[in-house]
Amino acid sequence: MSDAHSHEDIKKHVRTYIVIFIALLVGTGITVGLYFVHFENFAVTVAVALFVATIKASLVAAFFMHLIAEKKAIYAMLSVTVFFFAAMMYLIVWSRGQLPLGSEYGPTKYIPHPTASGGSY
């Protein structure tokens, strides 16, 4: 939110806010609508749901939180956050593949390798 706004600027912004509000409601409708669409692969379902949510969240961040025209210091702060957020997500997803050597996820439960000793995974 820049500091020097004329009344005309603000009025223009107000129109934008209303458009974004409607877009968010439509986005919610699309999200619920997609629930009734059957995707064969569950990963696709997750990806589609997160894609729509990301678009909606971007609209809120860009226009309601005014990130579309913010100061450089804010962008710098958020860049660091994005980096660590992405790193955290990557580490968590990566950890899923880290099973003891020779072990695998079974059809209904985790099956340890016969030679694996002690503890539960």
Add this chain to the structure above:
Amino acid sequence: MEIPYTDKARPDTGLFNAKVGIWLFLASEIMLFGALFSAYILLRVGADPGTWPQGLLNIPIGTFNTAVLITSSVTVVLGWASLKMGNFGAYRKYQAITILCALGFLGIKSFEYKDKWTHYEVWKTDGTRMTGHIEGSPWFWKTETLTKLKLESIKFTPDATHYNDPKTHAADAKADHGTAHKEAVEIKTSEIKRLSAFVPAHSTFFAIYFTITALHGLHVLCGALVIAYILGPGAKMWKTNPEQYMNRVEVSGLFWHFVDLVWIFLFPVVYLL
């Protein structure tokens, strides 16, 4: 001693103190909710078919609550815009709507929680499982409650389908949001291996569902309290230092939009996946 940059921006960054503070706080919040989200998605994707209690949340209510929160987000930003144009009256009206939306959201969420705390799953000794309601809709019963109350049997109204049969359950959940029931049955206490309401102890799903939604609800409550304070007792500042007052409104608005933003991800992830 006067604290600098509370109403005017620092020349080098172009920001006032509170704005730097709120963005740093929001950065930490992104990491907090990010950790919980990633945990949820990892557990969900790793769950075998039939083991994840899917389709037990009320989608129309969740959708309505999403609309309520989106509405509150737009009223916050419209309130700030009104204040920027010097229209304090319009600002008050918009923020009053925001607080009403926040209370509405929390009220609906409480109703949803209560619905879960009176909804049960029974694991029978013969290996069969069913979800449904106990006669009288008691809260928080568990296996030990049956012994404590010295009950020989319970009257149970099972749901039409169980989530361990994903195909029929998904169809049932999509058709009537899982509200269809079978005829009530009498279950002997001796035949019950485990009884649990839909509480955090029920399953991984409900443990993480209550953790994330309760934490989000707490944010809604705190955000509403801050907005109410600025609107009520804190409004005196509008006359003494309007610039700082507008900054406060802006900062509280940023927090509120973040709360909305979290819900935008929460809704599809928790309710629909």
